[in-house]
Amino acid sequence: MFEPTTLKDIAKALGLSTSTVSRALRDTHEISSETKKIVLEYAQKINYRPNPIALSLKERRTKSIGVLVSEVANHYFSQAIGGIESIAYDRGYHVIITQTHESYEREKINIQHLASRGVDGLLVSLSAETSDTSHLSLLHDRGLPMVFFDRVAKDIETHKISANNEQGAYDATIQLLESGRRKIAHLTSSNHLSISIERLAGYTAALQKYGIPVQEEYIKYCPHGGMFPEETEQAIQELMSLKDKPDAIFVAGDRLSIGCITVMKKFNISVPEEISISGFSNSDVLDLFNSPLNSVRQPAYEMGRLATEMLIKLIESKYPVTEFENRVLDTELVIRS
């Protein structure tokens, strides 16, 4: 089968000891330039690569970081991953991406797997189902560095990167109000996600600014962030069958926004005439849509970069870190109506 060459192979071939070979390759001073040259040339010739598994075992680090997101197909996350990779590769870290598909069980399994596999740190964005984060705090308490981005855990003390969700939601809702809409519904993800809470707050604040009461029946939750189309469809059907139908919806997520447009098309509800849609999304094809969708765009790439920088700082810190940053980045409202 697949048998890479080892230090021992080189040592034997060259009639040296493994430690001498190791030293030659690692370029320590205590080695004759002659021996070094011979070893390096031979290693070059046979294209020797040190076994990183053995290295990991020895050095107790893997030079890899684990990433937990709900789905790579989500535009926000694929862009964030781009940012993560850009920093990680630069700093010599490998990136292991795992998806939860919004499942709490899958999240626990993936986190366990990543941790036991010995990643040096974790970049986490919680699944929609997750309300209990003890699987993470357990690891965090034992010293595994982690940084949250986008969907952060309230009760774990570490670096956190998020977009200014409240402001973004406020801006989007205000824009709907300015365009004359008054009956603005809110379609959001599960109610324990940080982003849901913050976006709801922005929505509420905007309504209050216009003196419009917040109506319970105008707020619909999709516990799986719209991963199941039925979920989105039912929520919208409930909204559209209210006696006092909304004339706009502010949607709090990428998949939900697109799901919402899909449902509107399916039911032949004209956008924006009959109902205006505004929502969080990082999709780059919204411009091509038949129905204009105003979108709140997060600086996904930048968030990925920042989170990774912070994580690597944690990983490589000589001393336990006790001061944590909570970075909040601005969103951008793109108007298409």
Add this chain to the structure above:
Amino acid sequence: MFEPTTLKDIAKALGLSTSTVSRALRDTHEISSETKKIVLEYAQKINYRPNPIALSLKERRTKSIGVLVSEVANHYFSQAIGGIESIAYDRGYHVIITQTHESYEREKINIQHLASRGVDGLLVSLSAETSDTSHLSLLHDRGLPMVFFDRVAKDIETHKISANNEQGAYDATIQLLESGRRKIAHLTSSNHLSISIERLAGYTAALQKYGIPVQEEYIKYCPHGGMFPEETEQAIQELMSLKDKPDAIFVAGDRLSIGCITVMKKFNISVPEEISISGFSNSDVLDLFNSPLNSVRQPAYEMGRLATEMLIKLIESKYPVTEFENRVLDTELVIRS
């Protein structure tokens, strides 16, 4: 820092030897049920997990497979990854995803990294820039199991999964012809990719069936699969400034198809009135587009599953495998015009 408990810790705590503890945990017969019970209970209590790195070093396998795709944001690939994960997790394998962003250099680096990191096998879809596959055959020759999917390497003998690209391209082009178009251009990715070659063949065959000569200036290559918008834009500008402008374009890729629509919108070229577009794409939002895009859909999820099944079979095979499958799956043409 982060210090997981080890066998030795358990042994010390329980006054046993590490080997006894190991045996108890691995449930061998040569162990008293009493000792076993004690050990298992204690391990349970402290939530012991064996160190997979140590295991890998010992057993010379990592129970992980490496995946190389151009971009996870590509709908085809994110769906294929879904299929890959579904099988891999079932069989106890972890999936490590890497992206090339269509760069040959990045591909070499990623492959090297995956191999040296000790993945048990590789699922590969080549980058658009890749024409030389020696970095892969080197590893393949040394016994690293690999399976190609979608963008396969001609000269490496192993299992390969692809869609019926020629038939799909033929169907799409025929449909354009049937709808009355006669001046059909072809926008495609780099000319060394297997998929480009096959799709070009389907396009050509369809034209021939209608007795239409294939014109060189109607065929435009984007060496990076449209990853850079300028690439797509220039190709289309060249097409549209021909004296005999095309009245349809058959596009050979996901990003290219969407890029094409984007450019048409930018230049205010009406689709499908002025020009019809038909292309390979697995996007699930095409229905929402303002301009109808007929699409050839590949069974991405199924391809991912199949490729993974085959890879695991290779990995776990006791004997060297010499018979290789070349599975070709049907595509589906979705008409939207």
Add this chain to the structure above:
DNA sequence: ATGAAAGCGCTAACAA
């Protein structure tokens, strides 16, 4: 039924 020891590939302390 249990313990001691070797070995997977590597580095580093210790000898020479």
Add this chain to the structure above:
DNA sequence: TTGTTAGCGCTTTCAT
């Protein structure tokens, strides 16, 4: 400057 040895966590002979 080079070699010998121990040890990272685990499994697996080989003794007991």
